[in-house]
Amino acid sequence: MEQLPIHAAKKFVSKFHPNCDAALLAGSVVSGQATATSDLDIVIFDRNQSHSYRESLVEFGWPIEVFVHNLDSYKPFFVSDCERARPTLPRMVSEGVILKDNGIVVDIKNEANELLAKGPEKWSGEIIRLKRYFITDALDDLLGATDRSEELQIANTLTELVSEFVLRTNGHWIGSSKWVMRTLKQFDEQFAQQYFESFDLFYRTGDKADVADLVEDVLRPYGGRLFEGFSIGKNS
Structure with a gap:
């Protein structure tokens, strides 16, 4: 027993x-x-x-x-x-x-x-810029993907990138697996619900609009999506 x-x-x-x-x-x-x-x-x-x-x-x-x-x-x-x-x-x-x-x-x-x-070490402006680029790249890949198997893998990557970005830019600890939602709820119940509903809709129906809106909302205070002009390691 x-x-x-x-x-x-x-x-x-x-x-x-x-x-x-x-x-x-x-x-x-x-x-x-x-x-x-x-x-x-x-x-x-x-x-x-x-x-x-x-x-x-x-x-x-x-x-x-x-x-x-x-x-x-x-x-x-x-x-x-x-x-x-x-x-x-x-x-x-x-x-x-x-x-x-x-x-x-x-x-x-x-x-x-x-x-x-x-709390965790504060992200520098350069790290935030780098993460904006990776999130933008993943979202663009998701929006352009037509193969369902690829869409799922891209979305999985995006869930991790978005949760990490929101928590770290707000000075909170991050989590993995079941701790992703737990840490998001500890940070902001309303955002956690929006995050869940956006990705849940995509996984159930393939509709990407809410995920795109979520990403736009997350990146907007930090300058929005980033592609043009981004570089790593380029000599000045």
Whole structure:
């Protein structure tokens, strides 16, 4: 019989990491967004571990993803996650429910919270210009495409480019997969709905008009679409 997430997680820690310094339960089961296929995300801190590692297994009726760190190895992950603007580990630590703590969790949670509150590095004008060009190029490809298989792949690229552009130009963290919509909703529920409806209409019917309007709205405050005059690496 499947056990409650918190009970299964505590049993897992007791069985597999009894000497750890701290353990947190994170992910969808904690945030209230769990589905029938959700797993348990457990973060372990153990000063006796020589290096960090990740492992997947099934125990106590649950698929479990465990992320094991010593008291230093998590720091480079914090940094790299923030550099790519997808703070996976800081978010897990910040939101995680404490399963065990020998007095170290508060400081690590504070580190994570400070990074999350700071937000990602601000995009430069040159990066924004580059992204405008890539979005313009993808939209033009979509509008001109007549092969349905190609249209789908171009649209997939455009969903990623548009969500990234909106979030980064507004100083917000980005996400991938299911986290795209979650991060957009955290930023602006109304925009997230427009984004969803525009692409949903295209995927269902092939109608590209709403996607084009969405892109125009997104790029307009930054100068609109960009093609003519764009260059990379040209000598002045």
